Amino acid sequence: TQKQSSSQGKLLSPRFQQLCAASPLDADRMEMRHAKRAWESRCSELDFFMKSSGCLPKKYSADARERNLASWLYMQKDLHVQGRLSFVRFDQLCHVSPLVAHRMEPKTAWESRCSQLSAFTQSSSCLPTMCSDNSRERVLARWLQRQRESVSQGR
Numbered sequence: 001t002q003k004q005s006s007s008q009g010k011l012l013s014p015r016f017q018q019l020c021a022a023s024p025l026d027a028d029r030m031e032m033r034h035a036k037r038a039w040e041s042r043c044s045e046l047d048f049f050m051k052s053s054g055c056l057p058k059k060y061s062a063d064a065r066e067r068n069l070a071s072w073l074y075m076q077k078d079l080h081v082q083g084r085l086s087f088v089r090f091d092q093l094c095h096v097s098p099l100v101a102h103r104m105e106p107k108t109a110w111e112s113r114c115s116q117l118s119a120f121t122q123s124s125s126c127l128p129t130m131c132s133d134n135s136r137e138r139v140l141a142r143w144l145q146r147q148r149e150s151v152s153q154g155r
Contacts, residue, residue, distance in 0.1 A: 042072055043092055050097045077104050113143050 049057055049069055057070035076093060079085040094101035117140050120128055128140040 039089065040092075042069075043089075043096065045069060046073060046093075046100070047096045050100065056099050056103060073100070073103065080104055113140070116140060117144060 046057070046069055049066070057066045057073060059067060059070040059074070061067050061070070073093075076085060076089070080090055090104065093104060116136075117128070120137065120140055128137040128144060130138055130141040130145070132138055132141070
């Protein structure tokens with residue numbers, strides 16, 4: 001039946017919309033189940049991606065599915081920062097991987113860069129340099145230089 005297909009997530013979107021229009025009393029309940037399944041499916045997709053690749057999805061990937069997943073994860077973080085992501089969903093996301101849990105932390109860009117600098121200096125036992133072949137090290141070196149300039153200018 002149509003309701004069974006909907007509950008299994010197999011009902012195509014136009015059919016789902018037609019069924020909701022034809023049965024308004026049932027529409028709210030079916031839409032909530034449909035949205036819950038869609039979110040859980042996306043979370044499972046993130047889990048699979050993380051287990052197979054070992055990294056977070058990238059917004060600028062050549063793979064459209066990876067870009068889409070990265071955008072979805074960013075949107076979940078945004079909802080969390082706004083206080084609109086339920087604790088249950090937040091908890092589910094954080095259990096996917098420590099990388100996801102770290103990404104969900106509402107850090108400022110400055111705090112994030114400072115953490116990156118700390119990790120770099122601990123692992124390399126030196127400060128980053130702008131003449132390095134490593135692009136991440138050069139980014140950290142430029143950021144550190146801007147911080148020094150801000151301090152010297154009293155900002």
